[in-house]
Amino acid sequence: MAFLELDGVGKQFGSQTVVDDFSLAVERGEFISFLGPSGCGKTTTLQMIAGFLEPSRGAIRLEGRDLTKVHPAKRGLGIVFQSYALFPHMTAAENVAFGLEMRNVKRNERAKRVGAALAMVGLKGFEERYPRRMSGGQQQRVALARALVIQPSVLLLDEPLSNLDAKLREEMQIELRQIQRTIGTTTILVTHDQNEAMSLSDRIVVMSQGRIEQIGTPQQTYERPASAFVSQFLGKTNDFAANVDRTAQPARLVAGSWHAPAPVGVTDTVTISLRPERISFADSGLAAKIVTRIFQGNHWLFQCETECGPAIVIRQNDGSPQPGEGEAVRLDWRVEDMSLRASGGAA
Known part of the structure; x- marks a missing residue:
């Protein structure tokens, strides 16, 4: 049994099909990227996994448990958004601790886990810094620490690096992959950046017009594209x-x-x-x-x-x-x- 499974998942808004017959088996600890142009359905698929959207058909299972009707807060998933969505009136430590407070984690345990999470993303000593006094890269690290501190079963990343400049984005790609390998969290990334997908992923899901064009390792999708679209889009x-x-x-x-x-x-x-x-x-x-x-x-x-x-x-x-x-x-x-x-x- 796959750790995370999407079985024939589809999503319609009225008469428009946005995601069609999406099936994917994700193993524990894998780093998967959903790659495709704007409007291909990759973010909609991520939102269905997160629980923000309900599938029109199909099933989403985590360790055999059907998530389709489970509230987002009860799914145990960590999410990093493109905008980071940090609370401006909270310090870095308070932002990271927020999810733990919602889960009624005791104060001493909270402090220990928050400190470890900030250290893991290279922000030891920034505990009392507010988001407005942090660079884009530092804010991104706080958002990542906040998602990881709850020890999620799956980490969902919705183009979290797209607001960074090219040099910092490349540095953060390396750091993100190192962190993921260290903690072994199953991770799904949504991106339209081909280099990002190839740099980070164990496997890439290339999407077009709501459908999967190809699933494979970065080398497989690059060296042996399964369609004209993949050939042209990926490099x-x-x-x-x-x-x-x-x-x-x-x-x-x-x-x-x-x-x-x-x-x-x-x-x-x-x-x-x-x-x-x-x-x-x-x-x-x-x-x-x-x-x-x-x-x-x-x-x-x-x-x-x-x-x-x-x-x-x-x-x-x-x-x-x-x-x-x-x-x-x-x-x-x-x-x-x-x-x-x-x-x-x-x-």
Whole structure:
């Protein structure tokens, strides 16, 4: 039995279906991210787990217990909102202690747990600080400590890092993952940030228009996207139209002037999906011309025009000479690095 299970969960508002047939089994201690664009249903799904919204159909079970009719306060879940929702008239310690007071935890035990929670998020010594005198990152840590101090069975995170600047957001991602690994709390994160989902998650649930597109590890969803949507949404990708030449022996998969032995069972017309870093410059392969060359520190980004349309190539900056703008090149890649899908269909 899964620790947390969503079984055929759906949500409708009037005639509009916002979440449709959402099924997921979460193991104890897993870090799961719901990833997708605005309006894909990820926050609605989180709110149904939290109990703020009631599913129109399906069941949500925690350790076999049906949560569908359980009041949010009785579910034993910790929640960190995008806005942090700190009480401005309370100190950091008082904010963290609030949930414990509601659970009638004794004063001595409260003080001990609040101190430990603030220390865990790096805020020892900030107990008497009010939110207005704290940075965004510090407020985020208080909100996280408040959610964790009640020792929740599941921690729900609704885009908690989206208000932070890029550098602090990256630092908080590292801290959040370290904290989660240390305490082992089952965690579900809602995010539209692909890098955040890949950095933090054990598994990613990619969503589009209220439905699950793919569930897999960060590497699986990135390297083997299950649909055109996942391929395009999760990082940069190149799509090349290809066909199978069955007159050749053995049959060849052909995209412009690039070709390789055709994989077994491939249809006659397919789309090749390739991540930019999997493409190399070579003596033979797909004919291309460098349109733009951009230096990005640890790597170069090349925008190319090819026989099969535009392409992006990313090459690590290893100090070797790189082709310049306007230069004719050939693009090559390994068969095992590409994903194939029937043209107009799923992978």
